[in-house]
Amino acid sequence: xxxxxxxxxxxVVRLGGSRYALPMHAVAEVGRPPGLTRxxxxxxxxxxxxxxxxxxxxxLDLRPLLAAPVTAFDRRARLVxxxxxxxxxxxxxxxxEGTHLVAAEQLESALAHLPGTxxxxxxxxxxxxxxxxxxxxxxxxxxxxxxxxxxxxxx
Numbered sequence: 001x002x003x004x005x006x007x008x009x010x011x012v013v014r015l016g017g018s019r020y021a022l023p024m025h026a027v028a029e030v031g032r033p034p035g036l037t038r039x040x041x042x043x044x045x046x047x048x049x050x051x052x053x054x055x056x057x058x059x060l061d062l063r064p065l066l067a068a069p070v071t072a073f074d075r076r077a078r079l080v081x082x083x084x085x086x087x088x089x090x091x092x093x094x095x096x097e098g099t100h101l102v103a104a105e106q107l108e109s110a111l112a113h114l115p116g117t118x119x120x121x122x123x124x125x126x127x128x129x130x131x132x133x134x135x136x137x138x139x140x141x142x143x144x145x146x147x148x149x150x151x152x153x154x155x
Contacts, residue, residue, distance in 0.1 A: 006104040012133055013080060013093040016068020019133040021102060021126070022091075026138055028083040030096055033073060034059075042148065044070075047092055052081065059090040060144070066118045066134075084138060100133075102126050107135060 010021035011030075036048035036059055047061040059079065063070045076095040081088055107124040123135045 007101050008104075010100055010102050010135070011080065012097040012100055012130070013078070013091075014095045014097060015093050016063040016066060016070070017094075018066070018068060019097065019130060020122075021100065021133050021135045022080060022082065023136075023138060024099060026082045026084050028081045028088060030078050030080050033077050033079045033092055045144070046148070050079075050090065052079075052088075052090065055088070057081070057088060057090045059092060060141075061092045062121065062141075065121060082138070082141070084142060087142065089142070097130065100128060102135065 009024040011024055011027050012019055012021050014020075034050040034052055034057075036050050038048040039046070044064045045060055045062055047059045050057050050059050061070070062068075073092065073094065078093050078096050080091045080093055080096065082091060106126045108126065109124050118134075121137060121140045123137045125132050125134045127133070
């Protein structure tokens with residue numbers, strides 16, 4: 001099968017003590033986390049909104065969904081801005097490790113010990129010299145908006 005030999009470039013980020021891969025084609029930019037405005041009544045994984053380059057950007061903190069410890073971010077923290085189908089979203093991370101290539105045949109199913117919310121966000125995992133790395137499912141990430149209260153959804 002041709003799909004079996006597909007290789008994808010990913011950006012590896014650290015989040016709550018674990019490593020996660022984001023598809024490079026969806027990463028618009030990486031920068032220092034901006035000041036956030038928290039929006040009352042929204043789930044904990046929605047860290048708030050920020051003024052990013054003159055535009056309002058929703059900023060996510062996936063640690064509560066990944067059952068990862070939620071601690072204060074330090075100076076190594078980075079905001080990874082993802083862009084898909086005209087929709088940009090920011091993802092808070094503990095840091096960016098770099099880029100790697102992931103072959104489709106290297107992808108294994110999500111780790112069994114992960115809670116449902118975490119495994120729902122992952123396509124699976126791969127292991128390299130740095131250890132295990134969860135591969136984020138962008139479709140699932142963008143579907144998180146469906147979990148927001150209707151009155152809070154952006155049109």
